[in-house]
Amino acid sequence: xxxxxxxxxxxxxxxxxxxxxxxxxxxxxxxxxxxxxxxxxxxxxxxxxxxxxxxxxxxxxxxxxxxxxxxxxxxxxxxxxxxxxxxxxxxxxxxxxxxxxxxxxxxxxxxxxxxxxxxxxxxxxxxxxxxxxxxxxxxxxxxxxxxxxxxxxxxxxxxxxxxxxxxxxxxxxxxxxxxxxxxxxxxxxxxxxxxxxxxxxxxxxxxxxxxxxxxxxxxxxxxxxxxxxxxxxxxxxxxxxxxxxxxxxxxxxxxxxxxxxxxxxxxxxxxxxxxxxxxxxxxxxxxxxxxxxxxxxxxxxxxxxxxxxxxxxxxxxxxxxxxxxxxxxxxxxxxxxxxxxxxxxxxxxxxxxxxxxxxxxxxxxxxxxxxxxxxxxxxxxxxxxxxxxxxxxxxxxxxxxxxxxxxxxxxxxxxxxxxxxxxxxxxxxxxxxxxxxxxxxxxxxxxxxxxxxxxxxxxxxxxxxxxxxxxxxxxxxxxxxxxxxxxxxxxxxxxxxxxxxxxxxxxxxxxx
Numbered sequence: 001x002x003x004x005x006x007x008x009x010x011x012x013x014x015x016x017x018x019x020x021x022x023x024x025x026x027x028x029x030x031x032x033x034x035x036x037x038x039x040x041x042x043x044x045x046x047x048x049x050x051x052x053x054x055x056x057x058x059x060x061x062x063x064x065x066x067x068x069x070x071x072x073x074x075x076x077x078x079x080x081x082x083x084x085x086x087x088x089x090x091x092x093x094x095x096x097x098x099x100x101x102x103x104x105x106x107x108x109x110x111x112x113x114x115x116x117x118x119x120x121x122x123x124x125x126x127x128x129x130x131x132x133x134x135x136x137x138x139x140x141x142x143x144x145x146x147x148x149x150x151x152x153x154x155x156x157x158x159x160x161x162x163x164x165x166x167x168x169x170x171x172x173x174x175x176x177x178x179x180x181x182x183x184x185x186x187x188x189x190x191x192x193x194x195x196x197x198x199x200x201x202x203x204x205x206x207x208x209x210x211x212x213x214x215x216x217x218x219x220x221x222x223x224x225x226x227x228x229x230x231x232x233x234x235x236x237x238x239x240x241x242x243x244x245x246x247x248x249x250x251x252x253x254x255x256x257x258x259x260x261x262x263x264x265x266x267x268x269x270x271x272x273x274x275x276x277x278x279x280x281x282x283x284x285x286x287x288x289x290x291x292x293x294x295x296x297x298x299x300x301x302x303x304x305x306x307x308x309x310x311x312x313x314x315x316x317x318x319x320x321x322x323x324x325x326x327x328x329x330x331x332x333x334x335x336x337x338x339x340x341x342x343x344x345x346x347x348x349x350x351x352x353x354x355x356x357x358x359x360x361x362x363x364x365x366x367x368x369x370x371x372x373x374x375x376x377x378x379x380x381x382x383x384x385x386x387x388x389x390x391x392x393x394x395x396x397x398x399x400x401x402x403x404x405x406x407x408x409x410x411x412x413x414x415x416x417x418x419x420x421x422x423x424x425x426x427x428x429x430x431x432x433x434x435x436x437x438x439x440x441x442x443x444x445x446x447x448x449x450x451x452x453x454x455x456x457x458x459x460x461x462x463x464x465x466x467x468x469x470x471x472x473x474x475x476x477x478x479x480x481x482x483x484x485x486x487x488x489x490x491x492x493x494x495x496x497x498x499x500x501x502x503x504x505x506x507x508x509x510x511x512x
Contacts, residue, residue: 001151002151005130007146008111008148012111014051019142038078038081039078047064049063095242097113097115100137103342105241127149128167132167148164151175152237154230155179155233158187181206184198213225239300240300252267252337257296258333264325268322268325269322283347284341288342289305290302290339292337293330293337295331301330305320305324316364362399380397388459418509421508425443433496437479448483474490474492475491486511487507487510
């Protein structure tokens with residue numbers, strides 16, 4: 001089932017104007033709480049086309065005459081609206097979304113994006129995490145956003161604007177229920193249609209759902225019925241993805257539509273070979289490729305694969321793409337295929353050696369795993385110069401530093417557990433202070449007898465990072481309990497001086 005995200009940017013014109021001002025002058029030019037509006041023309045009148053939050057709280061409304069707004073809000077700052085630049089910036093934002101989230105991203109003018117994330121949400125930790133990540137990424141660019149996901153573009157558009165605070169998830173198959181309570185304006189109808197519907201008592205989408213379509217179309221025009229059926233999923237609303245400038249792409253059209261899996265795989269291989277030839281001519285390798293399938297009903301299906309390193313090996317790229325072909329629904333047939341290298345980097349020629357080479361290249365395996373479970377979920381740990389266990393490692397790119405003997409970089413003088421808990425768990429113990437290990441521990445409500453122990457290993461706080469660690473001490477012990485598990489526990493403090501810690505015990509990790 002398709003899953004579509006609508007990103008609404010309620011302050012798009014203001015946010016775009018502010019970002020442009022900061023880039024040009026290095027400052028926003030006005031205090032953060034200053035009421036600001038953008039003005040345009042409606043015939044001969046100057047009207048408000050956009051307003052920031054302080055102006056809206058003061059009573060300013062979109063479409064209000066500028067003179068009236070200036071009377072309502074003292075100190076109102078007005079600047080010229082630039083709808084052409086807003087549209088251009090929205091196109092650029094859609095291109096960013098295409099590179100970041102999905103191969104199917106399009107501007108939803110005048111203040112939003114529409115993104116098809118069918119089958120891709122698991123790469124970001126689920127739909128809720130994906131929506132939160134989108135909103136946070138835009139907030140980092142000083143752009144206010146709200147996001148909703150649903151089965152159809154129309155429903156996602158409506159929920160983003162009338163329900164999301166700042167995100168909203170419509171469960172699959174619940175489109176009609178989600179729409180029923182929304183106002184008629186959520187269907188993207190014109191102002192005149194909205195006024196006419198209100199005069200006849202139609203206030204919510206639910207009021208229209210069970211009405212005969214023919215009288216509605218005759219009275220209000222076919223657009224109203226089309227919008228209603230699009231939102232409910234009865235009529236298709238294809239997403240025409242934004243095109244990236246200056247990318248290497250190849251495509252093939254078919255006189256007779258195709259749809260068999262083996263046929264799709266065959267033409268995928270041919271397109272990939274053509275793409276690799278063009279990449280080689282420019283000395284590039286692909287880091288990310290998108291394959292688009294245009295169906296006879298004008299719906300576009302797409303798959304995306306990413307690589308850890310630049311690649312132009314046609315066989316390898318074909319294999320990665322063919323693994324995802326089962327997610328493509330050909331419908332009544334595919335009439336065009338287009339393959340785009342959305343990310344490409346320089347790829348220098350490699351000297352081929354005829355001697356035996358025992359070097360293991362993990363890039364191919366990492367590419368397969370990353371495309372199955374998500375790029376952000378695949379990493380390796382690299383050592384950090386720190387004695388505090390939770391600071392002694394960091395997540396790194398899976399291929400970072402693989403040429404070096406990275407295993408020798410880890411400290412060898414003291415053993416470390418294979419599993420380190422994200423947060424040490426409090427335990428209760430029976431121990432003789434200050435240097436003896438406990439004889440019993442109580443962990444998660446169960447009492448265990450300690451059968452063997454080694455320690456202590458004393459670790460001091462890093463006083464140069466935090467003042468609170470100037471006198472901090474931890475004494476770590478390796479203990480084996482009666483059930484056979486080997487645990488890594490520590491006492492906060494040296495067992496004598498209260499300034500070194502609270503003397504409480506914690507379980508920090510487990511050995512193999």
